[in-house]
Amino acid sequence: MTADPLLEVNDLHTTFATDAGPARAVDGVSFTVGRGETVGLVGESGCGKSVTALSILRLIDGAGRIEKGSRIVLEGRDLLSLSEREMRGVRGNRVAMIWQEPLSALNPVMTVGDQIAEVARVHAGASRADARAKAVEMLRLVGIADPEQRAHEYPHQLSGGMRQRVVIALALVMSPALLIADEPTTALDVTIQAQILELLAEVQQRMGMSILLITHDLGVVAETASRVIVMYAGEVVEEAGVRELFAAAHHPYTEGLMRAMPRVGGSAERLATIPGAVPPPTDWPHGCRFRERCPYAWELCEREHPPLYQIGDAHRSRCPLAIEPERRNHPHLPIAAATNAGAGA
Amino acid sequence: MTAVAGRSGASPLVSVRDLAVHFPVKKGLFGKPRGVVRAVDGVSFDVFPGETLALVGESGCGKTTTGRAVLRLVEATAGTILFDGTDVRALKAEPLRKLRRQMQIVFQDPFSSLNPRMTVGATVREGLIIHELAEGAEADARVRRLLEEVGLRPDQASRYPHELSGGQRQRVGIARALAVEPRFIVCDEPVSALDVSVQAQVVNLLQDLQRDRGLAYLFIAHDLSVVQHVADRVAVMYLGRIVETARGEALYDEPLMPYTQALLSAVPVPDPDAKRQRIVLMGDVPSPASPPSGCVFHPRCHHPAKDAACARIVPPLESKGESSGSGKDADTPHLVACIKQPPTSVDDATQRAAGATHSPQRYLPVVGAR
Numbered sequence: 001m002t003a004d005p006l007l008e009v010n011d012l013h014t015t016f017a018t019d020a021g022p023a024r025a026v027d028g029v030s031f032t033v034g035r036g037e038t039v040g041l042v043g044e045s046g047c048g049k050s051v052t053a054l055s056i057l058r059l060i061d062g063a064g065r066i067e068k069g070s071r072i073v074l075e076g077r078d079l080l081s082l083s084e085r086e087m088r089g090v091r092g093n094r095v096a097m098i099w100q101e102p103l104s105a106l107n108p109v110m111t112v113g114d115q116i117a118e119v120a121r122v123h124a125g126a127s128r129a130d131a132r133a134k135a136v137e138m139l140r141l142v143g144i145a146d147p148e149q150r151a152h153e154y155p156h157q158l159s160g161g162m163r164q165r166v167v168i169a170l171a172l173v174m175s176p177a178l179l180i181a182d183e184p185t186t187a188l189d190v191t192i193q194a195q196i197l198e199l200l201a202e203v204q205q206r207m208g209m210s211i212l213l214i215t216h217d218l219g220v221v222a223e224t225a226s227r228v229i230v231m232y233a234g235e236v237v238e239e240a241g242v243r244e245l246f247a248a249a250h251h252p253y254t255e256g257l258m259r260a261m262p263r264v265g266g267s268a269e270r271l272a273t274i275p276g277a278v279p280p281p282t283d284w285p286h287g288c289r290f291r292e293r294c295p296y297a298w299e300l301c302e303r304e305h306p307p308l309y310q311i312g313d314a315h316r317s318r319c320p321l322a323i324e325p326e327r328r329n330h331p332h333l334p335i336a337a338a339t340n341a342g343a344g345a
Numbered sequence: 346m347t348a349v350a351g352r353s354g355a356s357p358l359v360s361v362r363d364l365a366v367h368f369p370v371k372k373g374l375f376g377k378p379r380g381v382v383r384a385v386d387g388v389s390f391d392v393f394p395g396e397t398l399a400l401v402g403e404s405g406c407g408k409t410t411t412g413r414a415v416l417r418l419v420e421a422t423a424g425t426i427l428f429d430g431t432d433v434r435a436l437k438a439e440p441l442r443k444l445r446r447q448m449q450i451v452f453q454d455p456f457s458s459l460n461p462r463m464t465v466g467a468t469v470r471e472g473l474i475i476h477e478l479a480e481g482a483e484a485d486a487r488v489r490r491l492l493e494e495v496g497l498r499p500d501q502a503s504r505y506p507h508e509l510s511g512g513q514r515q516r517v518g519i520a521r522a523l524a525v526e527p528r529f530i531v532c533d534e535p536v537s538a539l540d541v542s543v544q545a546q547v548v549n550l551l552q553d554l555q556r557d558r559g560l561a562y563l564f565i566a567h568d569l570s571v572v573q574h575v576a577d578r579v580a581v582m583y584l585g586r587i588v589e590t591a592r593g594e595a596l597y598d599e600p601l602m603p604y605t606q607a608l609l610s611a612v613p614v615p616d617p618d619a620k621r622q623r624i625v626l627m628g629d630v631p632s633p634a635s636p637p638s639g640c641v642f643h644p645r646c647h648h649p650a651k652d653a654a655c656a657r658i659v660p661p662l663e664s665k666g667e668s669s670g671s672g673k674d675a676d677t678p679h680l681v682a683c684i685k686q687p688p689t690s691v692d693d694a695t696q697r698a699a700g701a702t703h704s705p706q707r708y709l710p711v712v713g714a715r
Contacts, residue, residue, distance in 0.1 A: 044542060190611045191607055222613065246618075258615065261570075271548055275546075
C-alpha cells in the first residue's frame with residue numbers, strides 16, 4: 001500500500017454474459033500499484049488476473065462489462081469515467097501492455113521499425129524522420145543488435161526472444177507510467193526468459209515506470225516483484241510484500257501453490273498437490289471459494305464469505321485462519337480430494 | 346560414439362545409437378532441396394525398464410523429433426533404434442503396428458491430441474479394439490478401470506473432450522496410452538500446458554503408474570524443475586545433439602557443460618532471498634540448418650577457456666571422470682561434450698594444433714543447483 005499510488009483499483013467487478021449465465025470473472029478486486037514499483041499478480045488460469053489487466057485498459061469487449069461502482073484511478077484520473085476518445089490517450093501513453101504471445105501482438109505485414117515509428121507518429125505527432133529515428137533508438141534500448149538493420153525486418157524474421165523485445169519497445173515508446181506485462185515470458189525458453197526479465201528490470205530502472213506483472217510462475221514473481229497479489233476465483237485472496245509472502249504465505253491456496261511447485265533445488269520427492277480444480281466463474285461456490293480444495297476448511301468457511309483479514313502491516317489474507325490460527329494444526333482431507341480427483345482436474 | 350549408458354546389469358528396453366533426423370529445406374513451390382535442417386544429429390541413449398530418462402532442452406533442440414523418431418512417427422535419416430532387441434527402423438508396416446502396442450506417446454496439448462467428436466470412452470476404447478485386446482462388455486469394463494486408474498470417474502466415459510478441464514484431458518491422454526498396456530511411453534511435455542496445482546497432480550499420476558506398471562518413460566521437457574522430480578537420468582540437448590547426460594542428482598549438483606549451467610541458472614527460483622549467479626546467454630539458438638562448426642554451443646559459450654579450438658573440434662560426449670550416484674547406479678557415467686572441461690580425450694597438442702590458446706580447466710559457476 002502506498003500513500004500516493006500511481007494506480008488504484010477499487011472494488012472492480014467485470015462480468016461476462018455466457019450461455020451458462022453471468023460469469024463474474026473479476027469479482028470485487030481492489031489493489032494499488034505505487035510509483036516505480038513492480039507488483040506481481042499471481043494465479044492460475046481462470047482466476048481473473050488477465051481480465052483485471054484488460055479492465056484497467058478498458059479493453060473488455062461486447063460480451064463483458066465493468067460493473068457500476070468499480071473504480072480504476074490512474075494518476076488521479078478515474079479511467080472508468082473517461083470517454084473512449086480520452087481513453088485512447090491513456091492507452092499507450094500512460095499505460096502500456098505487453099502480451100504473452102509476441103507474434104500475435106505484432107503486425108505481420110509491417111516492418112518492426114514502421115510499427116514502432118507509427119506509435120511515435122500517432123501518439124506524439126512526430127515527423128516521419130523523427131519517428132524513424134525513435135524506432136531505431138527504441139530497438140537499441142531493448143538490446144537489439146544492429147537496430148538500423150533490424151528495423152527493416154518483419155516479425156517472422158525475428159526469433160521469439162527478439163519479437164518480445166520489439167513488443168517491449170513498442171510499449172515503451174511513449175514512456176508510460178505503468179507497464180502491464182501479461183505473462184511476458186511464458187511463451188519463451190528459460191534462457192530467453194532470463195534475458196527478457198533482465199531487460200524489463202533495466203528499462204524500469206532507466207525510465208522509472210511501474211510494472212504490473214501478471215504471471216502464474218512464482219519463481220518469476222520472486223525474482224522481479226516487490227509486492228505480490230494472489231488471485232483465486234475472481235478475488236484477491238492474499239497480498240503481501242514478496243519476502244513476507246514467500247517466508248510466510250498465509251492463505252491455504254498460496255500455501256498450496258508454493259508446495260505444488262516443482263523447484264530446482266527442492267527435494268526430488270513427491271509433489272504436493274491441490275486437489276480438484278478452479279471452479280467455473282459462472283458458479284463460484286458460496287462461502288469461501290477455495291473451501292472444497294482446502295485442507296483446513298470448517299463450517300464457518302461454508303457459512304460466510306471471508307473478508308480480507310489484515311495479518312501484518314502490508315499483509316492481507318482472505319482466510320479466517322487469521323482469527324482461528326490453531327486450526328492450521330489440524331489439516332484434513334479436502335472435499336475435492338474425498339470426492340475423487342476426477343471431479344476436479 | 347559413446348552411448349548414454351544406464352544401469353549396469355539390466356539390458357535396455359530402448360536403445361538408440363547415432364540417431365539422425367534431417368529435414369530437407371526446399372526453395373520455392375517446386376524447388377529442389379537447398380539444404381537440410383539437422384533437427385537431430387547423432388543422438389545415442391538407452392532407456393531401461395521401469396526408469397525415466399528425461400530429454401531436456403529449449404525449443405528447436407530436437408528433443409521432440411527424437412521422441413517421435415524413436416516411435417517412427419517421423420522417419421530417421423540414420424542410426425539404429427532397438428526396442429527390446431527389435432530393429433524398429435527395419436520393420437514393415439504390419440509388424441510396426443504390432444510393436445506400437447508396446448510403445449505409446451502422451452502429447453503436450455491434450456486438447457489438440459484428442460478427437461473432439463469422440464467421447465472419452467471411445468477414445469480410450471479405440472486402442473483396445475484396434476489391437477484386438479478386448480471387445481464388447483469386456484472392453485467397456487477395461488475402459489472404466491483405466492479411467493479410474495488415471496483419476497477420472499467411470500461415468501466421465503460419455504463426456505467429450507471440450508467438457509473436460511485441461512488436467513482431465515491430459516488424464517484421458519494418459520488412459521488412452523495405457524489402454525494397450527505399453528512397456529514404454531514417450532511423454533512429450535505432458536504437463537507443460539497445465540497450471541501448477543494440476544501439473545503436480547499429473548506428475549504424481551505418471552510416477553504412480555510407472556511404479557505400479559513398471560513403465561519406462563522417455564520424458565521430454567523444457568522445464569528443469571519438473572524434470573528433477575521425475576527423471577532417473579537426464580540428457581540435455583542443444584541443436585540436435587546430447588551435450589551432457591548424467592544421473593539427475595549429478596547433473597543438478599554439478600552441471601559441467603556450460604550450456605547446462607546456463608540453463609539451470611536461468612530457472613527462476615521461488616525465493617526472493619536466493620543468491621544465485623545467473624548466467625544470461627547472449628543471443629539466440631543458431632539455426633539447425635547451419636549449425637556452428639566445432640562445438641555447436643561455442644558462439645554463446647561462457648567458459649573462460651573457450652578459444653579457437655572450440656570452433657574447430659567437435660567435442661566428443663565423454664566421461665568427466667567421477668562416478669556419480671551411489672549403490673546400483675554408481676557406475677552411471679557423467680558424460681559431457683566439452684573439450685575445455687577436464688579430463689578430455691582431446692589432448693593439449695591436438696587442441697593447440699586447432700588454435701587453442703587456453704588449456705582445459707574445471708569451470709563450475711553453478712554448483713548445487715539441486
